[in-house]
Amino acid sequence: MTVGYANASIYTPQGIIERGLLLVDDDGTIASIGDTEMAVSPDVEIRDASGLLLVPGFIDVHIHGGNGFSVMAAELEHLDGISRFHAAHGTTAFLATTTTAPLDRIVHALESAGSAVGRGRLGGAELAGIHLEGPYIDEKRRGAQSKDDIRPPDGREIEQLLAASNGQIRLVTLAPEVDGGLKAVRQLNGLGITVSAGHSDATYAEVVEAVGCGLRHTTHHFNGMSPLHHREPGLAGAGLLLDELTCELICDGIHVHPAVVKLLFDTKGPLNVCMITDAVTCAGLPDGDYGEVTMNDGQIYLKDGSSLAGSSLTMGQALRNAIAFTGYALEEILPSLTLVPARQVGLLDSKGTLEAGKDADFVLLDPKALQVMQTVVRGKTVYRRESDE
Template structure:
């Protein structure tokens, strides 16, 4: 039995961080001690880690990431998946959904094949499954998605994808107003897959119908969808009115104004708002020129755009998104929840996202500036900051 004691860390509570020790056995949290006078006995046959009074949070979960460190997971290589796994761990993310873009069927199948071959071999963050973003998207709200590959939802085609992907597919983003859209929503719901709405021109009424048919999530809320208008409220307002619908937020200072971040928080709460990166391969590298989704993308001052000025994903990391969410005025404990427990709940990951006995020891130690000091997955430190 492997044993690890993490000492001298601060854990978030309803009021203020509490000085604590955490006992881990075989990759699972077994006990938490908040009494500094009654601490765990010295670990004779295991590892002790001194947290030095820093903040310990659950491992963050990114349900929407395309690439990092110069690697795009759509290239179908194991090397790209490994690179993203390490990059996620470096930024405090312990689980992620490998996310596609609209592409040829061959490229999508190649990506799914690579994930199938690599999953379980990660040395950094773990792959929780695949998020298929497209090709069933509305060209009117395509954003950076390549219009060449966009098409109407086709259940038979999706059945073929699922036959090849097994249980890998955890989330699908689509435009439900397209012909065949509602049928696809119902079909995916029956398969236990999270159905998300985006790159959609759905009206308020069409969005409500989709949510009633089984859609339960909104991808990068406000981006890639009909904007709110006082006579045409669209997807966003429909999502606000449905208690079971959760929403993604790219909090990078570019995709959403801080006032919109606060509005999302007021409307949906920390239990229905999910922080994501939507990162492309520029994450971790910075400014430059990249090929993404069949487009030439230029990153300048951290902002990724197509040649026509369209935003093309993001370069933000999960720890940066967490910091910017707090800077926008969201309480720290709720911001952390949006990056940890809430995405875990959306994906049905019952042993992730919280620091409590019985939960997996996916943990991140951060300083007060949200820098990641180390990241632990299943009780093992997979990244440690070297200064």
């Protein structure tokens, strides 16, 4: 049965349609978008969304976990828990993100996630692919990544990891300056996989060379990378200056100062900023100690205090933060959570914007506080905020 969401303010690539009507076909795709006066069949089930904003679903290409669940647990139960937790905060699709670990642990995580990719496999946000973060990184910029398991890229090992994932790796974070780094960039780029520079101590010149080999993305910009210096721009400066690079951003006000968030948006523009959470297992849980990390007031550090260790951020909060930090309007920030991540990992044909024929992935927001009221994935409601929450 076709379902219609009526009387919402609908955010489309062509602009905002006030008192709009979005029709969802029974196959989970968007049938059409127009105003409430649009002629519809009498058998369409109309759902009133008066007073709400209907925006594209958020796409998070960098999630390690949440609500006690972890990608590296390599279990469907954990992936489903991650999916449901992040759906409650507006995420409709995500990439399960691995960490630097022994090869067998990475392989198991890839096998688990690779088998769960696709429509209807999980109960919340759709698992749309995998982000391989490490182990091909620079020890100097490892942050919370395992020092003992860092190693240089190897072409045959990369093939092994791709096979373990069932071909579902869409994004790879590596340090292009390490031995074999540029060769890996070329290899992955040739396979249509987006390559991101992260946990990298690359110089500006080394980043320029990597861009020539196919580098197109930076991982959690400003964090885990060579900083901007007036005599050596490093990876941080290269991301700001090179048009070929889209920059990930953890917009929690902890990883990146609010003023620097504004600097990134003002310099790159929202169409070249990719908002992420980098959420880890304890995101959504109370403050406390969790294995090798401790969380206090939402800030997650290694227990020795030497490094931040992921975030407790959600995409809904990232949206609200970005608007507060930059002064940009909702419609200006939205692409950084929707269109940009979809484009960067090859999902734009089916996700990232509200258009007829695309997946019916969208979020209904309260217009005052921009709280997530309902999350819809391929036409199915996977989260609804209760009135007494």
